[in-house]
Amino acid sequence: MPQAHIATVGTSPVGRTDLPGRDLFSRALAEAFEGLPDPAEVVDAVYVGAQSERYENQIMQGTLLAEWAGLNNCPAERVEACAAAGALALKNAVRDVRAGVHDAVLACGVEKMTAGGTEGATNALAAAFERALEQRSGITAPSQYALLARRYLHETDATEEDLAQIAVKNHRNAAANPRAMFDHEVDVETVLESDPVAPPLKLYDCAPVSDGSAAVLVANPETVADLGTEAVEVAGVGTAANTLAVAERDLTYVEGAEVAAGRAYDEAGVEPADVDVAEVHDAFTVCEALLAEAAGFAPEGTGVETVREPGERSSGWTDVRVNTSGGLKARGHPIGATGLFQAVEAYEQLTGRAGDRQVQDADTALLVNEGGLADAHTAAHVLRRAGR
Amino acid sequence: MTEESLTGPLAPEDVTSDSLFTLPGFFDALAEGQLLAARCMDCGTHLMPPRPACYGCGSRAVEIEEQPQTGTVVSYTAVYRPPSPFADLAPVTVAVVELDSGARLAGRVTAPLEAVEIGSAVELRVRDPAEVGIDPEMHLSYEEEWPVHEFALR
Numbered sequence: 001m002p003q004a005h006i007a008t009v010g011t012s013p014v015g016r017t018d019l020p021g022r023d024l025f026s027r028a029l030a031e032a033f034e035g036l037p038d039p040a041e042v043v044d045a046v047y048v049g050a051q052s053e054r055y056e057n058q059i060m061q062g063t064l065l066a067e068w069a070g071l072n073n074c075p076a077e078r079v080e081a082c083a084a085a086g087a088l089a090l091k092n093a094v095r096d097v098r099a100g101v102h103d104a105v106l107a108c109g110v111e112k113m114t115a116g117g118t119e120g121a122t123n124a125l126a127a128a129f130e131r132a133l134e135q136r137s138g139i140t141a142p143s144q145y146a147l148l149a150r151r152y153l154h155e156t157d158a159t160e161e162d163l164a165q166i167a168v169k170n171h172r173n174a175a176a177n178p179r180a181m182f183d184h185e186v187d188v189e190t191v192l193e194s195d196p197v198a199p200p201l202k203l204y205d206c207a208p209v210s211d212g213s214a215a216v217l218v219a220n221p222e223t224v225a226d227l228g229t230e231a232v233e234v235a236g237v238g239t240a241a242n243t244l245a246v247a248e249r250d251l252t253y254v255e256g257a258e259v260a261a262g263r264a265y266d267e268a269g270v271e272p273a274d275v276d277v278a279e280v281h282d283a284f285t286v287c288e289a290l291l292a293e294a295a296g297f298a299p300e301g302t303g304v305e306t307v308r309e310p311g312e313r314s315s316g317w318t319d320v321r322v323n324t325s326g327g328l329k330a331r332g333h334p335i336g337a338t339g340l341f342q343a344v345e346a347y348e349q350l351t352g353r354a355g356d357r358q359v360q361d362a363d364t365a366l367l368v369n370e371g372g373l374a375d376a377h378t379a380a381h382v383l384r385r386a387g388r
Numbered sequence: 389m390t391e392e393s394l395t396g397p398l399a400p401e402d403v404t405s406d407s408l409f410t411l412p413g414f415f416d417a418l419a420e421g422q423l424l425a426a427r428c429m430d431c432g433t434h435l436m437p438p439r440p441a442c443y444g445c446g447s448r449a450v451e452i453e454e455q456p457q458t459g460t461v462v463s464y465t466a467v468y469r470p471p472s473p474f475a476d477l478a479p480v481t482v483a484v485v486e487l488d489s490g491a492r493l494a495g496r497v498t499a500p501l502e503a504v505e506i507g508s509a510v511e512l513r514v515r516d517p518a519e520v521g522i523d524p525e526m527h528l529s530y531e532e533e534w535p536v537h538e539f540a541l542r
Contacts, residue, residue: 118469119472122469122470122471122472123471123472126471132411132414132415132437132534133436133437133493133494133495133537134494135471136517136522136526136531136534136536137480137482137494137495137496137536137537137538138467138470138471138473138474138477138480138482138496138522139467139470139482139494140467140469140470140471142467143465143466143467143480143482146465147463147464147465147482147483147484147494148463150463150464150465150506151462151463151506154463154506195468196466196468197468197469198465198466198467198468199465199466199501200465201465243443245494246484246494247436247484247492247493247494248443248492251462251463251484
């Protein structure tokens with residue numbers, strides 16, 4: 001079975017931009033293919049992660065973006081599992097390369113969330129939740145996660161300040177990431193005093209509405225050698241779907257994420273303790289804590305310690321660094337592209353290109369991308385420095 | 389509908405809009421004041437609204453079970469900026485409620501956030517969405533006759 005490697009990456013700016021979705025993609029693709037042959041000479045297929053047609057009244061992004069890349073009659077399709085769409089595009093690309101179906105597949109994601117204003121984004125995101133009983137009760141993304149956060153704070157020793165510290169840490173990391181939406185640090189008081197969105201979650205507990213696109217080329221080792229780029233191996237893939245409705249969930253245990261990460265670990269032959277850097281889906285601060293536990297980094301109830309230096313964490317914690325990019329909170333969260341922004345951060349960490357946020361000797365990364373309410377869908381990947 | 393169609397596995401001809409295992413059947417019963425779940429005959433998991441297979445164990449041996457309409461709050465919050473059809477109701481208090489049977493249901497609570505806590509005792513109410521103040525523009529064609537549920541403190 002051929003190995004699947006990430007051969008090159010690119011992103012657009014993240015945040016509020018004047019570029020429509022297809023043009024954001026053009027930015028990401030231009031960076032990924034800078035100095036390389038034309039995409040038409042390299043790319044055999046395209047997967048596009050995109051959450052919603054509501055933003056730009058456009059489906060068929062597979063066709064559109066392949067066309068914009070100059071790929072004539074290329075196999076190209078959109079994949080969707082709300083915010084997990086980007087990692088699903090990556091998974092499909094990896095599976096195609098491993099199966100020998102294609103030599104090189106472009107995994108990309110795009111979202112133009114600001115097109116319909118805050119109300120448009122609220123309504124588009126609410127579509128990710130169960131319709132008959134929960135959407136018809138007026139729920140939103142923040143309120144679904146607030147139900148998890150409230151219960152987490154009730155069952156563990158964690159406090160609202162502990163959740164706020166996650167936002168503080170992720171803003172600090174983002175300030176060292178040129179790709180990030182936010183370049184400013186925040187203090188814990190700013191987070192705690194920010195406007196309530198869905199108590200106990202406040203504005204600074206929530207990832208922002210963002211425009212953005214990311215592109216990741218997945219290729220077999222021969223293609224990577226031809227391109228002459230530095231590559232990282234996608235060593236493990238795991239996905240899992242849990243229930244759509246919050247009422248059916250264990251509110252403090254994201255089982256689907258544990259299952260998906262476990263599948264990715266097993267495929268890669270690694271343990272949680274082997275992971276040096278992790279990008280986990282902190283759409284809301286509480287998610288980072290829940291995912292640190294589900295990924296096997298943290299004992300139950302101690303997930304908020306992602307903010308501490310490895311030597312200062314509770315017994316049973318690993319030494320992983322979490323969300324060095326700034327996470328969804330501060331790097332930004334252009335929904336369908338987020339899973340690929342996570343892959344871009346891991347690529348930079350594992351190839352020593354992470355600048356001021358570089359984790360020394362990082363050689364194994366975990367990506368956990370979720371869609372819907374928390375683990376309604378989880379797509380996890382283990383990435384490894386190539387040649388190990 | 390026949391007695392047999394109250395338990396799974398369902399035959400294809402059982403899956404009609406008057407089956408209690410479909411959303412129209414569930415909401416027709418709710419409009420009559422009955423809250424229904426499917427109950428797995430193998431592992432006991434409650435499934436609400438009813439559906440043909442158990443998420444807990446995969447069994448299709450599921451049966452319809454009427455649920456109690458009282459329970460307690462497991463978690464709660466308030467939606468300060470709800471989706472536009474609910475704008476007139478803001479802030480909307482919502483909760484996950486564990487019914488006295490152990491089944492869980494999320495929904496609006498007709499009390500301000502400050503009046504609710506984990507463990508609060510609540511009871512179900514069945515309402516006409518128009519009376520509640522939900523914009524009828526929200527409804528899909530097949531939802532127009534469906535009631536909505538809410539919880540009141542007791």
